[in-house]
Amino acid sequence: MKEETGYNIYEEKIINKNKEEKEILEISINITAFMDDTTLISKNKKQLEKMIEICHQFFNINDIKANVSKYELIKINNEKEDLIIEGEPIKKTNSEEGNRYLGIFFRHDNKREVYKKKIMSIINSACNIFNWKKLNEKQIIAVWNIVIMPRIEYQLAAIVLKKWECDKLMTRINMIIKKRAGLAKTTPNFIIYEKDILGVKHIYDLQMEMLCKNLLYQANGNNKLQKLFKIKMIQEQKNLWTSKCPGELETLSFRKNNWIISALKMLNNEKIKICNHEIKDYKENHRIQGGKIDLIELLEEKDFATSIQSRKLKNIMFLEDILEVDGITLLKWKHLCKEQGLNTKGKMPKWFKNIESQLIEDETGQVRRIKNEFIGRAQKENIHVNYFDGDEKQDKSSIITWNDEGEYPIFSIDKKRSQSKKYKRIGIHLILVGDHYDLNNSPRLKECQGCYRNISKKKGNNECLI
Template identity: 90%
Template sequence: MECDKLMTRINMIIKKRAGLARTTPNFIIYEKDILGVKYIYDLQMEMLCKNLLYQANGNNKLKILFKIKMIQEQKNFWTSRCPGELEITNYRKNNWIISALKALNNEKIKICNHETKDFKENHRIQGGKIDLIELLEEKDFVTSAQSRKSKNIMFLEDILEADGITLLKWKHLCKEQVLNTKGKTPKWFKNLEHKLIADESGQVRRIKNEFIGQSQKENIHVNLFDENEKQDKSSIITWNDEGEYPIFSIDKKRSQSKKYKRIGIHLILVGDHYDLNNSPRLEECQECYRNISKKKGNNECLIYIENEISRKMDRRKEEDDIKPYETLNNTRETGTVVSPEQ
């Protein structure tokens, strides 16, 4: 360390000037009541602390500037935590405050004490219980900041399905945030999947027991169906029914009914066994007891769309099936949020 080399030379000069032997223990010249020499590195740390405290508690203009700088870094890291409590490992050359915090961190010194609840609430962004900074590797947390920010995900709750225990797939997450699904799944998200998902095969996306109960999804994105909007042929309309599984439909035309304003093509689940952990495979119903069409036997099943409890999901074509960007489990759980009797 440069300070150690410099202090070795300074100690020798001081001992010589004071008429002390070269073998005199250093603690003697550092003793306050004798010579009171101070270690350069300690003086630097003391000056950093004083400067930070002066900035944070000075006049109003300084306090506002300091607060702005801290908020900017909070957004750069994309974390709910206050930068004053973070273990900062990388300097930001354009921000002396963060550089100072990094130097103080090396000495286990933090400018914020977040043990007091009220103090913590004032300094942190609210919205979830588990910040992704607690789950990501240090290198991933730094390199993934822009990716997480663009997807508006900061907490574990942001990447879970409506049940609070199932990890969203990347494309489903993008669709929930109404964002483009093109591109590969980022490496940091794959690392999170490996860390969070209990099933090593990844087929069942239930998170490990240690994370269950710590989080609760509160901000569920729901794209409600509006019967007065222009017809959207790229979406699936869904709502929960008395049965075990939701009802699916594609908006087709206006209705003459006084109770319902829209009529849709009825979609049914393909097969006899349904995988809750994947997007459901759907196909057009040929005809069933729900069919309201006056033209029977034309292999088309039309149903009324329940406007007040229905929502829209983006869909895609996969081979001969129609599939939403959402697992069957999440469709069912989110439907309970939309339903007014829940």
């Protein structure tokens, strides 16, 4: 079936932030099928109707009858338009209990409670049988481990349960086994989970095994699975705005509609990581290049999540992004905004203040030189210099600076084009305030009242033109 009729997932992978190197990842999914269960996936109603028409043409050619009354529909972000096939409307649309596919119930809003209720119903059904059947604890444990747990494992393909949720689900079966084994209710649960004692399988342990297996399968599976896994990882990398691989981070949070990231979070809780960067990875093709120190290494945990939007808006990912050209001087917040061409209004964010207090050697903040431990680790790879061109049209009142040999930088407010053949443009001369020049901080400037550089014909008007 043509890929243009399917659901397209598109993402841009940042390879090198400073060099603006990117890689386009795109995947189209239009159909999944297993035996007689077929699912058509499309981004809108028109494309879905086209796909159904192609299927029905195939059915007619091969003398196959499809029961339209059994069709089910899941609509996401569109609850108004009804789907009518061969004059018959699809009735089972966005079912409250979920639409069943291969034994798993999917909801349009991906509500977790649906999957939890299904697992709970499996456990309750088993426990109800255990309660009235004359079985000893060993028989119950055998049925639980061999029959019930595989059914639960299958449902876990659609949800990642937290530790406390797994403990809660195990409560009823724990009580039944303790009662049949003649153990007190207060008996610690680890006794029945211990392999050498009773050996009851815990849902959480089962989930950990399954997550490791499934994540590795997705990361190393067929082309579409690999690409989908890669896209999800890149999306999370951008959501966190970090150069690091999400597989190596511990500061991940659960994602409602992202099974892969939620799975990584659970593995991280158990100190299990799918990416190992203790050994130098020369390719590092899943990390963003462009700097040596990622800002999240310097941010406190409380500032990490709250600063994401601010860092992303300012395009700040590395320590090098907030340093001056010399690589040892920290930019002021307003200068940083100015460098990015953004509005300088508003307060300095709290996360940047914390970075300042952590990096700047001078506690008074007068000298913005960073501490020695960070010098050398940071490397300013790309220095963006806008060279002044007298023939180009300049912004109104833009400040131009240049160096004369043996002197401090010269500053000027660009005013107009010169009529003289000797000069291209004329501007107002600016001089540094005070006798002491602090090269570690941005200078304070004032208009010069007149000096040897003045080219104005009117020498007595207290205006110095250069």
